Amino acid sequence: MTESPDEDYRRAAVDLLGAIAYGELSAFERLVEDAKMAPGIEDKIAIGAMATAEFGHLQKLVERLSELGADPAEAMQVFRPSFDSFHAYTAPSDYYEGLIKAYVGDGLAADFYREIAAYLDPETREVIISSLEDSGQTAFIVDRVKAGIAEDHRLGGRLALWGRRLMGEALTQAQRVAGDRESLTALLAGGVDRPGLDLAALGRMFTRLTERHAARMAELGLEA
Amino acid sequence: MTESPDEDYRRAAVDLLGAIAYGELSAFERLVEDAKMAPGIEDKIAIGAMATAEFGHLQKLVERLSELGADPAEAMQVFRPSFDSFHAYTAPSDYYEGLIKAYVGDGLAADFYREIAAYLDPETREVIISSLEDSGQTAFIVDRVKAGIAEDHRLGGRLALWGRRLMGEALTQAQRVAGDRESLTALLAGGVDRPGLDLAALGRMFTRLTERHAARMAELGLEA
Numbered sequence: 001m002t003e004s005p006d007e008d009y010r011r012a013a014v015d016l017l018g019a020i021a022y023g024e025l026s027a028f029e030r031l032v033e034d035a036k037m038a039p040g041i042e043d044k045i046a047i048g049a050m051a052t053a054e055f056g057h058l059q060k061l062v063e064r065l066s067e068l069g070a071d072p073a074e075a076m077q078v079f080r081p082s083f084d085s086f087h088a089y090t091a092p093s094d095y096y097e098g099l100i101k102a103y104v105g106d107g108l109a110a111d112f113y114r115e116i117a118a119y120l121d122p123e124t125r126e127v128i129i130s131s132l133e134d135s136g137q138t139a140f141i142v143d144r145v146k147a148g149i150a151e152d153h154r155l156g157g158r159l160a161l162w163g164r165r166l167m168g169e170a171l172t173q174a175q176r177v178a179g180d181r182e183s184l185t186a187l188l189a190g191g192v193d194r195p196g197l198d199l200a201a202l203g204r205m206f207t208r209l210t211e212r213h214a215a216r217m218a219e220l221g222l223e224a
Numbered sequence: 225m226t227e228s229p230d231e232d233y234r235r236a237a238v239d240l241l242g243a244i245a246y247g248e249l250s251a252f253e254r255l256v257e258d259a260k261m262a263p264g265i266e267d268k269i270a271i272g273a274m275a276t277a278e279f280g281h282l283q284k285l286v287e288r289l290s291e292l293g294a295d296p297a298e299a300m301q302v303f304r305p306s307f308d309s310f311h312a313y314t315a316p317s318d319y320y321e322g323l324i325k326a327y328v329g330d331g332l333a334a335d336f337y338r339e340i341a342a343y344l345d346p347e348t349r350e351v352i353i354s355s356l357e358d359s360g361q362t363a364f365i366v367d368r369v370k371a372g373i374a375e376d377h378r379l380g381g382r383l384a385l386w387g388r389r390l391m392g393e394a395l396t397q398a399q400r401v402a403g404d405r406e407s408l409t410a411l412l413a414g415g416v417d418r419p420g421l422d423l424a425a426l427g428r429m430f431t432r433l434t435e436r437h438a439a440r441m442a443e444l445g446l447e448a
Binding site: 032052 | 246249252253256257259260264265266268269272273275276279280282286296297300301304
């Protein structure tokens, strides 16, 4: 059975939207879970606000999936094992690790999706970009982490290692997903009428992602 | 040290707002936690929407606490032990028990707060009433529970008992809170320039709460 290029493209768009949507749903659940370690009610409220902003992005992704003729829950389900094992391998052992994970993990995911969204149709791209908008709560995380390190300098070293581990796990899972889903590989490779990424371009994308990760770590006062 | 009636009143209003705010924060956390037992992604999304609606109500309560000169986190902290032990005693053992708890528990709490809000100034009352608005997701719960009982009739008996237990635990905690917080007892008793509840009125309030609880159980197809 051969399929039209259009059908290939639709599949890739559905895959990408499904991955982002499940990623946001699971980030929502983990944030609320990690907020249990928050020292006080003020922090619980701040993290709850981040989590609900994350959840608020879901609706548009789900709508776009329906517009593309997909069953949103099915499109998301495919990516559940990858995200669930990412979260299982990166369960924070204290409140600070949870904050770093929210800041660095969500930032990295957002950068990656934005890069890939460039290869999609304008409507889907718009839905994705707006779903990745910063919920404006990151200042809270930066403050809390800096205050924690100021109080206990050893914390800085531990959190720097933690940030590196998060980056490593995220890349492992991203590679696995890309390898498993032919549609996404095909999307990035391009087609007759669509530009793709050659190896050099892929390398530059990776460099950009690493640089932005380092910038986020620096913002927290941590070495990448 | 004697305090003006105004100060007594302010304390009662702060207590009530603090209790509702912490109640909503903890309901938000428990809903997301219980959504882990959801059978599929569709249900997770529906429960996430309920939880974020619950969280959305917090903001106005926190603002009103600040307007009344209170530290919102402190006002909420006071009620943490009561709500936390309510949740510890009523941890759902499956997805259906979680749904019933969300529906019956939140409904009962909302009815109770609405009754008490009648004894407050119009501004505070308005904030409380609007914070208790139904998030419009209860149809989802009713559907799910009815479908579950249609599939397995024994479920109905178990959930009816569960509903009774929730009601009992809620009353135990409410009594403990009222007993611990003199300001709330004083508010309900009334004052020179404020009407209060006599024993007969308290009895009628209790009857109304029980009737509404029974109506909610009936809605789910369960005996109260």
